[in-house]
Amino acid sequence: MQEQLPVISVVNKLLYSSWLKILSHAANLLNLIYFCSLTINRDVGMKTRSNQLSELIIGCAIEVHRVLGPGLLKSIYEEALFFELKQAGLNVERKVAVPVNYKDKKLNTDLKLDLLVDDLVIVELKAVDRLNCIHDAQLLTYLKMKNLWLGLLINFNEYTLKQGIKRLVN
Template sequence: MGNVIDLGSPDNILTEKIIKCAIQVHKNLGPGLLESIYEECMCIELEKFGLKCERQKNFPINYDGKILKNNLKIDLLVEDKIILELKSVEKINPVYEAQLLTYLKLTNLSLGLLMNFNVNLMKNGLKRIVNKYQISADSLNSAPPR
């Protein structure tokens, strides 16, 4: 039963709105454009739904206790909780899924959507990625005694 998805959960409702926005953008523009165009149009559609959308969001990277000079930059962050990684490529390769999962791990966010706009039907360009490695606030605060 651990794999049952609650379709009425806030994340799933938000995901549904995001997907509707992607379908609308794809319907209006079609495939074959630059990712940056889809990114800008996605923000316009998301804002129509009253959703907060941040483009090219920077996240600091902590490596071995040091903050790196270079930040992680994600395409879109919706409502401070869902990463959208946009593509306009011939096909989604496993490396794109791994990239999004790495982004989720580094930001400690739980959900991301990989969206390839270079498809005939947008539903064929969508992939939901869940961060199974998310660290809860409880586990951060309950380090084992030394």
Template sequence: MDNNTVTEKIIGAAIEVHKALGPGLLESAYQECLYFELKSLGLEVRKKISLPIIYKDLKLNHGYRIDLLVENKIVIELKTVEAFTDVYTAQILTYMKLGNYPLGLLLNFHTKLLKNGIKRFIHTP
């Protein structure tokens, strides 16, 4: 399945979750429900993926945690915030760089319409 098709499925599933639950819950609630929806669509999904930090010859195993990783190529970072900030952009770009993942979706479930809380990122090594 190509990246655009997978991305469309992810966004559709996220919209489904948001329509059912609305804004105002914790990130963990949306994460579990989105995980369920994506698995129901037959996608390979892993949650809370640890990403070690490698600095020269030093490996720090307690680096970052990706909220969801779909098809081993699309990073999903979930937020429940008033608005995206540059820190959230930097966070997802760092995850993508550390794991060498080509695509990322930043999803903010604290919006009236989820379509206003979606940012797509592309990483080219």
């Protein structure tokens, strides 16, 4: 019996050591799951808020188009939409500078977003005959550079504004 005690003791130590490793891995896994759930919840919240904002922005753009109609300069629509969004109580910035890096060097020329609403939705305005793929690419580039999810491309030079609105996601 005395010879078995050390064997049992060694087995117990090995089991205890293995059990501690399992607990440690389980704790790490739980931390990872918790972190992922926070990230997912944050992303879901951001997307929900962005969707709500897009509805408000589109409503304001329709009001601008209803009052002014098509055929004016983009700068007129931009100023009017900025006014409407402010009246709606939204935090809006105009001509937001986006720095451009080329091979780890910041270029002297920044890109300029037309409107940034609540630091969540980029609004790119146009007053052109029709939207082209390059307009989509421009907005998608802005979304990537600002690490944002939702952008609206609005062409005010349409008979009905609904035909001139595009939602793009990054």
